[in-house]
Amino acid sequence: MSPPGARALNRTALFERHREAGARFTEFAGWEMPLSYAGPREEHVAVRQACGVFDVSHMGQIETSGPQAGALLQRLLSNDVAAIPFSVGADAGIGTGGAQYSVLCREDGGVLDDLFTYRLDSDRYLTVTNAATHARDLDWFRAHASEFPEAQVSDRISDYAMLAVQGPLARGIVQAISDSPLPRRMTAASRRLAGADVLVCGTGYTGEEGVELLCRPEDAPALWDEIVRRGAVPAGLVARDTLRLEVCFHLYGNDLTLERGPIEAGLGWCCKEHTGFIGAPAVRAVREAGPAEKLVAFAIDGPGIARPGNPVVGGGEVTSGTLSPCLGVGIGLAYVPSAAAVTGTRLEIDVRGKMRAAVVKDKPLYTKPPEDAPA
Amino acid sequence: MTEASYPEELLYHPEHDWARVEGEQATLGITWYAQDALGEVVFFEPPAVGTSVSKDAPYAEVESVKAVSDVIAPLSGEVTEVNAALAQNPQVINEDPYGEGWLVKVRLSDPSEPQALMDAVAYSASLAG
Numbered sequence A: 001m002s003p004p005g006a007r008a009l010n011r012t013a014l015f016e017r018h019r020e021a022g023a024r025f026t027e028f029a030g031w032e033m034p035l036s037y038a039g040p041r042e043e044h045v046a047v048r049q050a051c052g053v054f055d056v057s058h059m060g061q062i063e064t065s066g067p068q069a070g071a072l073l074q075r076l077l078s079n080d081v082a083a084i085p086f087s088v089g090a091d092a093g094i095g096t097g098g099a100q101y102s103v104l105c106r107e108d109g110g111v112l113d114d115l116f117t118y119r120l121d122s123d124r125y126l127t128v129t130n131a132a133t134h135a136r137d138l139d140w141f142r143a144h145a146s147e148f149p150e151a152q153v154s155d156r157i158s159d160y161a162m163l164a165v166q167g168p169l170a171r172g173i174v175q176a177i178s179d180s181p182l183p184r185r186m187t188a189a190s191r192r193l194a195g196a197d198v199l200v201c202g203t204g205y206t207g208e209e210g211v212e213l214l215c216r217p218e219d220a221p222a223l224w225d226e227i228v229r230r231g232a233v234p235a236g237l238v239a240r241d242t243l244r245l246e247v248c249f250h251l252y253g254n255d256l257t258l259e260r261g262p263i264e265a266g267l268g269w270c271c272k273e274h275t276g277f278i279g280a281p282a283v284r285a286v287r288e289a290g291p292a293e294k295l296v297a298f299a300i301d302g303p304g305i306a307r308p309g310n311p312v313v314g315g316g317e318v319t320s321g322t323l324s325p326c327l328g329v330g331i332g333l334a335y336v337p338s339a340a341a342v343t344g345t346r347l348e349i350d351v352r353g354k355m356r357a358a359v360v361k362d363k364p365l366y367t368k369p370p371e372d373a374p375a
Numbered sequence B: 001m002t003e004a005s006y007p008e009e010l011l012y013h014p015e016h017d018w019a020r021v022e023g024e025q026a027t028l029g030i031t032w033y034a035q036d037a038l039g040e041v042v043f044f045e046p047p048a049v050g051t052s053v054s055k056d057a058p059y060a061e062v063e064s065v066k067a068v069s070d071v072i073a074p075l076s077g078e079v080t081e082v083n084a085a086l087a088q089n090p091q092v093i094n095e096d097p098y099g100e101g102w103l104v105k106v107r108l109s110d111p112s113e114p115q116a117l118m119d120a121v122a123y124s125a126s127l128a129g
Helices: A015-020 A040-049 A069-076 A131-145 A170-175 A217-229 A237-246 A280-289 B032-038 B120-128
Strands: A024-028 A031-036 A052-055 A060-065 A086-088 A095-105 A111-121 A124-129 A152-155 A161-166 A187-193 A196-201 A210-215 A293-300 A317-323 A330-337 A346-351 A354-361 B011-013 B017-022 B025-030 B041-045 B058-064 B068-072 B077-082 B104-108
Touching: A015 A217, A031 A040, A031 A237, A040 A052, A040 A237, A052 A217, A052 A237, A060 A069, A060 A131, A069 A124, A069 A131, A095 A280, A111 A131, A111 A187, A111 A196, A124 A131, A131 A152, A161 A170, A161 A217, A170 A210, A196 A217, A210 A217, A237 A317, A237 A330, A293 A346, A330 A346, A330 A354, B011 B120, B025 B032
Parallel strands: none
Antiparallel strands: A024 A031, A052 A161, A060 A124, A060 A152, A086 A095, A095 A111, A095 A187, A111 A124, A161 A210, A187 A196, A196 A210, A293 A330, A293 A354, A317 A330, A346 A354, B011 B017, B017 B025, B025 B104, B041 B058, B058 B068, B077 B104
């Protein structure tokens, strides 16, 4: 197999680590990324039960700074950027900023990307983009920055490597190499980790406790080695996808596209129309009228695995589908007519000509089992 | 199975399927290369006993977490038996692709077809190319 086109694929700062670990690679949005190492199921279970580490350096970063940085982001992002906190700690003056999820909409409400934004300082923010949409996002940011002369937009994709350390043991592993207590969930702060300056973010894409680490690319291999040495299992894109799908996190390009809006996708909670973001009138109109379709979680009742693009009988389509390693059945996300978007509704999905029964489920599909009761 | 292997007693189809021909019967499966490329198999649904399979045409699907692959028939015939154990343990296809991981048995409809398949040496050479 050869990569599409003559263009060489991008490699992250950790490529040699992945190769040495025996990773199987794939092309993803122009990057040569590890699909799996020991096997997707083992990696998935490691994250659910202990700790996994993912190289997500293919994701992009856009920094917005200056007196009007907040105002520009408020115009671009669907959530209320003014509500992202920032506080300077009593010790050494290192600040802790909030993390916030939002979507980036066009005027018609179509979704350009879904993004986490971290507040680095009172007038400095870092927004993490998806690899496939980074260049388009950057163009969009820059096109609208002209309305905010006191805001600067910088492409920081080459300045950061990014590791996601996820699982019930993740915070403990990272805490052990940190110079001070880790920022809490949904906050971000700079720390020294094993001698490197790292932005530690209490976020993730697996439904587990954990952190995402942004560091200079040249510091990434030593940081990776230290985290692996302390017990984190290297995990690839396949496990990343099965983990996020079990907890019903959206994947841009599958569950979110320009063709559908955030209300249809179930992301009304991160849209604050009163802020006047681009697309707010369109989003408000759909919210008030009620969407024609909604994104639902489903589980297959019986054998079979639905895949993206499989039609739902009676209208709609599957946008994500896999076998859930934790639940042992086919699961997925599908857009269905709103009348069918009710927990317990039975669906029929056309899986390459075979009709598979499925049931609409509550989100998330997977929830952590309760701690074992004392005997 | 972690090491590539292509047993000498089998015949091979370029779409990475093998056949063990015994008189008018043949057992079919996918090769070490196919299961390795696919990754851990999580689902296999065999065709029904009695259905016909045609050389070079898909007769079943095998799925890993990440992808679905058609399984191509290396020979034509009628399905006489399917490996029912794979419904519960599809990963046997990875662990033992030429043994416990066999997929179906067929009664051959054209006894001359096996001559068109590759032996282990030719198949291994095709993978190296």
